[in-house]
Amino acid sequence: MLDRKPIFDEVRRMLGRGFDDSEVARLDSAIDHAVGATPLTAQPEHRLGPAGKALIRKWEGCGKCRADGRFDAYPDPGSTDGAPWTIxxxxxxxxxxxGTVWTQAECDARFDRDIQRYADAVSRALGDAPATQNQFDALVSFHYNTGAIAKATLTKLHCQGRYAEAQKEFGKWIYNDGKPMPGLRDRRAEEAELYGRE
Incomplete structure (x- = not known):
């Protein structure tokens, strides 16, 4: 029988961190496939649905439009140092x-490219846990805004099938630099509503 520990130890060193349960399962599946024990099980491909895209675009806006129709980068309104600059x-x-300036086409293309990366991160965080399209869309919106899908308690609760508890967790993510932000409060409420929608 193959000793998997050296493989897992090396990947941990490469990543500089440990694994969550879904990552362990995926590595085990890949090792099994490599030694011919079982076929590799593909991770289900999830894509952001129309409701999620509309929600994200509503809250992100495509602001700072110039007279020439192009867009200026702007500082984060809730942070003390303006970081991260956004466009x-x-x-x-x-x-x-x-000083960064983009056209509408550049804004749209970057969103389309980035959003699949965020959707893929949510898929990885969920592993084999089922999700409705509305739940998935709400989680992508949350992750696009916070970057916290891998560490959020709401993800763990979702993966345990504790959906009502997970839904309540959205409301805890309303702070920027330690201050509650009305816009974040409203966005989280809409994400929670989408998450719980049939």
């Missing part, structure tokens, strides 16, 4: 700073 549909990253 378009809530896009952030090392390529976005004061």
């Amino acid at each position: 378009g549909w809530g896009s952030t990253g090392p390529d976005i700073a004061k």
